[in-house]
Amino acid sequence: MALKLFGLAMSTNTTRAMICLHEKEVDFEFVPVNVFSGEHKQTPFLSKNPFGLIPVLEDGDLTLFESRAITTYVAEKFKETGPDLIRHNDTKEAALVKVWTEVESQNYDPAVSPIIYEYFVAPFQGKEPNQSVIDTNIEKLKNVLDVYEAKLSSTKYLAGDFYSLADLSHVSETHYFMQTPCASLINDRPHVKAWWEDISSRPAFNKVVEGMTFGQK
Incomplete structure (x- = not known):
């Protein structure tokens, strides 16, 4: 079935x-x-x-x-x-996948989701985007992406040199985010940009x- x-x-x-x-x-x-x-x-x-x-x-x-x-x-x-995607044969790598999946859930998502909502969902519902909400969360996202830029300067993906759930969890939201006027937050960070271009080009x-x-x- x-x-x-x-x-x-x-x-x-x-x-x-x-x-x-x-x-x-x-x-x-x-x-x-x-x-x-x-x-x-x-x-x-x-x-x-x-x-x-x-x-x-x-x-x-x-x-x-x-x-x-x-x-x-x-x-x-x-x-x-x-x-x-979970590195089930390597306990340390599996732990790092869990860490960075939590980072997405607890740090990236809470900053990027409100931005996506204001640029996509609000107009879809006939509302004007709330610039104050956008600005507040841009500042939060900058801090998160600074951490990502530093991490991705030493490894190809977030949990290491392997694609995992930690990276996959970011794809859907980042796809929409890159269609907003805020896309420069990723494009201006070379390691984050390279990471995004990689994970968004996968056949899945x-x-x-x-x-x-x-x-x-």
Whole structure:
């Protein structure tokens, strides 16, 4: 039985899970969830995720939500195919993958998500971007990217000289961020820019990028 992924093609969290599934060469069925009509807040979907958020992964009798938990599960279950995204044969490397995946979740995401919201989601909802929110989070993101620039000056990827979940977790949000007027924050940091050009050129991401367009339901 193929895995089922419930979500929205333009969603950063959904595409995070999709990229991982493609990296691991896993057959899965994508089940669109119409968040515009509130389908994710209705009883059928709430039985899969009581918080009413996408994505959700179903693997037989197992139901998972939270995109980073989904990617970890996929990387572990299918560790024999595709790239080793969790470094399961090296305890130290695996620990570093977890560290930098947490960095993405706790430092990068909280700074970049509000910027993406103001430039993409707010206009999509007929609102004007809040420049104050953008400016505040640009300052936060600068500090995070300064750390990344230093780290990536010594290793090709965040956890070491290997592509992992730590890098994969950044792809969806950074894709949108690079379409904002703030893209210079990455382009002006040569090691971060080289890293981004590398991770965004992978075939797994190219399989989902066409659906990442605000304005298409």
